[in-house]
Amino acid sequence: MKIVKAQDFDLRREVEYGSPEQNEAVRKIVADIKKEGDAALLRYTEKFDGMKLEAASLRVTQEELHAAYEQVEPSFVEAISAAADNIRAFHMKQKRNSWMDLQPDGSLLGQVIRPLHRVGVYVPGGKAAYPSSVLMNVIPAQVAGVPEIVMVTPPATGGKAGIDPYILVAAAEAGVNEIYRVGGAQAIAALAYGTESIAPVDKICGPGNIYVALAKREVFGAVDIDSIAGPSEIAVLADDSADPVYVAADLLSQAEHDEMASAILVTPSEQFAKACQAEVQRQLAELPRRDIAGASIEQYGAVILVGTIEEGIEVINRLAPEHFELIVDNPMGYLASIRNAGAIFLGPYSSEPVGDYFAGPNHIIPTNGTARFSSPVEVDDFIKKSSLIYYSKEALLSNGDTIMELARREGLEGHARAIEVRLLKEGKAGANDDNK
Amino acid sequence: MKIVKAQDFDLRREVEYGSPEQNEAVRKIVADIKKEGDAALLRYTEKFDGMKLEAASLRVTQEELHAAYEQVEPSFVEAISAAADNIRAFHMKQKRNSWMDLQPDGSLLGQVIRPLHRVGVYVPGGKAAYPSSVLMNVIPAQVAGVPEIVMVTPPATGGKAGIDPYILVAAAEAGVNEIYRVGGAQAIAALAYGTESIAPVDKICGPGNIYVALAKREVFGAVDIDSIAGPSEIAVLADDSADPVYVAADLLSQAEHDEMASAILVTPSEQFAKACQAEVQRQLAELPRRDIAGASIEQYGAVILVGTIEEGIEVINRLAPEHFELIVDNPMGYLASIRNAGAIFLGPYSSEPVGDYFAGPNHIIPTNGTARFSSPVEVDDFIKKSSLIYYSKEALLSNGDTIMELARREGLEGHARAIEVRLLKEGKAGANDDNK
Structure with missing residues (x-):
């Protein structure tokens, strides 16, 4: 983990928009689904997921959903249910009412606030299937009052039901009961344009691979989409008052996500910088995902030395990181000067995983400097407003x-x-x- | 104006994304500005606008801004200032505070709400330069608290200062004082990436021609952009209680915008339909912009007959029109059943131009069915939120x-x-x- 100067350090990386071949492949898939509906959807599911399904078996049944509870530990159900409660409670505070302003001349002006009618949530298959992300995508829509929330997820090439039971339990705990075993660009197209089996939605959200991302871009306009996330990032601003063991662990928790992930420490203390550097190496050696975390730290990790905490805050404002931990004395005193950060974690006990899994705020947060102008996923992403003029x-x-x-x-x-x-x-x- | 059945009538039209040549031209302009800054900006301004400027003369001076007031009628200044007051008052009601939720265990969770730091507003040149649109783009940003709002607008090929004084007065009334005489894709690129003379912004909004629209798409990600508006639309749901003269005038006020504009009447009364049809023809003959309005009515105008008002509301929900006038007895009684409409005008005196110019709600409203999932321009478009976890x-x-x-x-x-x-x-x- 290199130690560098603040000047010209920039988290932002070129965004991947796929090769011309990938774009072409996605356009063809989307056009085929739009034209042929279920027939194309079943054909692509066989081709890409190796599952030969019929239209009648696309939807996950209530029995399969209930059966999932038998396949997971009771402690997982308890944990995911507690997390869901906290996430729901936090997002409930974001709810807003329609309002009217009554004018002395008898006129009424206002905003009518309504939920979207039908939302599709994409959940990736395989190792990228995170139960916590199901909660973070579904619950804000549910709290917004969206009456129809539908989930799509690719069937694994192996089993029969083909969907991770932890994902199904998370979906059920979040309140989704319309789930289809389809994935990839074909699932996005089905959500956007509808097929005989899947009714079209107003908005599609959730992460996915490059084909899913390109398909979302392709259908945007016909439906709304969420923003396309880049690699995850953490920036920690800490001084001598912080514990290097905590800070190193937090940096590594981000680095283990992805070789492209970025973990940055900003500090006014050279001594603290060196202590963290050493501690990262020590903890890294014992980490199961040490290859991924090591590559991330090597390529995108850095310690940035600054003169003062105030100067450190300015570096943070320039980075506009997805996650920002501020571990200094009286962190609240700096809050007003933090202009750009997706999520702000204050003090020694607000370790990033607290927010990733449990506290309540959303863990889907703007990456790649876009916290300058965008926000974590929230209830507002699932409502629309109409102006009212009488x-x-x-x-x-x-x-x-x-x-x-x-x-x-x-x-x-x-x-x-x-x-x-x-x-x-x-x-x-x-x-x-x-x-x- | 044809009378048709409700089934299968759909306002949505294919969105124009430009030819491959236009896309290629825009990509080159954006790349040149990114690489060469002011030099490329001045070169393209000479090429496309016929104005040979120097870097020092890109920015409109305070003197030019003051001089604009001498070139317009005092009644215009009064009118635009009264409109600005109303728009500001309405948007002030959309402001939101940062909030915190204090937990019994001593934790704090919340959302920090902040304005974007710097916003660019594009104002088209020539006939498409509408003072009212300047207010509608700038005031929500200003109310949000954006400290730097910058306007760009192409210099007319004729005059020396080169900018319509009505636009300059509207900008000043709205509170903008950083204005550059540049337009087209080159202006969008300058706002996104910055040049020696123009600092980069966080978000770009405002309407423009196909080159401006393509440039906004091209720079999206580096900065935020607003949505790209389609042709304007009105749908009126009225019954025998309405005055055909009013309804016809309202339909024509939309049709005169653009040959692609759409004006739809939905009514349960065949007699009323015929009366409006005749009245549209009568008023059309006397309208200065009768060629444009006539082409719009011919191609995209329609009367849709329905069985009941409730059935009419369902047609409206399917259309999701930009503007919706409901002129029936007790229109408020139907408000809860209107799911999709960008702006809702209730009763006989809420003619659409009331909202276009004066009442206060924004006149930049989702088109082409996107009111299903998006909202009129508002303060929320110029803020971003950070999650707070202590x-x-x-x-x-x-x-x-x-x-x-x-x-x-x-x-x-x-x-x-x-x-x-x-x-x-x-x-x-x-x-x-x-x-x-």
Whole structure:
């Protein structure tokens, strides 16, 4: 883990958009599903997942869902259920009501806030299938009030039911009961355009491989999509008051995700930097995923030395990391100066896995510097708003002339006349009537 | 204006993504600006706008901004200022505070809500330059608290200052004072990546031609962008209680925007349908923009006959129109059943231009069926949130075992150990210590 200066260090990496061949393959899959529906969906599922299914067996049955509970440890059910409770409680605080503003002239203006009607959640298969991510994608939609939440996940090439029981239990605990065993670009296309067996959705979210990501980009517009996550990142700003053992463990917890993951320590103390550097090496040697974590630390890990904690905060603001731990005395005192960070963990006991699994805030957080302008997944991602305008006769009579002036200034006489016909009918000619 | 049945009528149209040549041209412009900065910006401005500028003259001066006030009518300044007040008042109601939830175990969880730091607003040149759109893009950003709002707009090929004084006055009234006379894909690239003269922004919004739209897509990821608007739409649901003169005028006010604009009447009354049809023809003949409005009505206009108002609402929900006027008795009584509409105008005096110019809600509204999952422009488009997690020692000690169980279930031992090193230090070994 190298020690570097703050200048010109930038977390941002070029985003992978797939090869022309991958793009072409995805476009063909999407077009085939749009045109042929279930027939194409079953064909691609056989081709890519090695599962020969019929339309009637695409959907996971209630029996299979119940059976999943028999295949997992009771302690897992308890843990995932406790996590689900915390995540639900936190997201409930994000709920907002429709509102109206009542004007003295009798008009009403407002925003009508409604959930999306139907949302699709993609859950990857194999090793990338994380029960915690099922909760983090589904619960905000559920709290938003989305009446139909549907999950798709590729069937494993091995077993018959073909879906990890831990994923099924997480889905059930989160409240999903419409689950289809399809994956890849074909599943995304089915969610976007619908097939005979799967009704189309309004929004698709959840992580996936490059084909899934490209398919989401391809169907965007027909449906909404979530943002496409880059490799995971942590930046820790700590001083001598912190424990190098804690900080090293937190850096490694991020590095073990992915060889592309990034773990950065920012500190004003050279002594602390060296202690953490040594501790990372010591803990790394004992880590089961030491090859992945080691490659991540080697390529993307760094210790950035700064003059002061304030200067460290400015480095953080430039990095705009996905996860940010601040382990210094009185961390709350710096909160107002943290401009860019997806999730902020304060103090020695707020280790990142607390947020990854349990505390309640979402663990799907903007990566690659996009915390400058975007937010962790939340209830707001599953609602839409409509403006509400009820104008009284009095309001129109008092403001009609001004509205007509602005419309005519833009050369939109038809807009002015829509007001004018009403003013004329009510016995009040427009002030700009001579422009007619 | 044809009268049709509800079945299979769909407002949605294929979205224009530009020709391969246009895409290629835009990619080259963006790459040149990214590499060469001001030099490329000045070169493209001379090439496309016919203006030979120097870096020092890119920015509109305070003197030019003040001079614009001399070139417009005082009544315009009054009207635009009154509109700005209303828009500001409405958007102020959308503001939200950061919040924290204090837990009994001493933990704090919350969301930190902050404005974006720097936002770029694109304003098209020529006839598409609408002062009202300047207000609608700028004011929500300003209300959100964005400290730096910068406007770009192409210099007209004619004059010296080269920018419509009405646009400059609208910008000043909205509170923008950093304005650059650049347009097209080159302006978008300059905002995204920065040049020597223009600092990069976090988000770009505002309408533009196909080159501007393609450039926004190209830079998305490096910065955030707003959604790309399709042709404007209105759907009116009215019965015999409505005045055909009002309804026809409202339909035409939308149709005059663009030959691609769409104006739809939904009604349970055949008699009312015919009266509106005749009235549209009558008013159309006298409209200055009758060629545009006529083409729009001919191609995309329609009257859809339904059995009941409730059935009409279902047609509206399927259309998910940008603008929706409901002109029936007690329109408020149907509000809860309107699921998909960008802006809802209730009653006979809430003519669409009231919202376009003056009432306060934003006039930038989702088109092409996307009101199913997106919202009018608002303060939320100019903020970002960070999750806040402060976990107490007590909270970590009580929940550490559960967090480790979930981490180990996902095969992420490094995550479990980040918790475990803390539990061990505090004299509490993890329950799953034997898994280590």
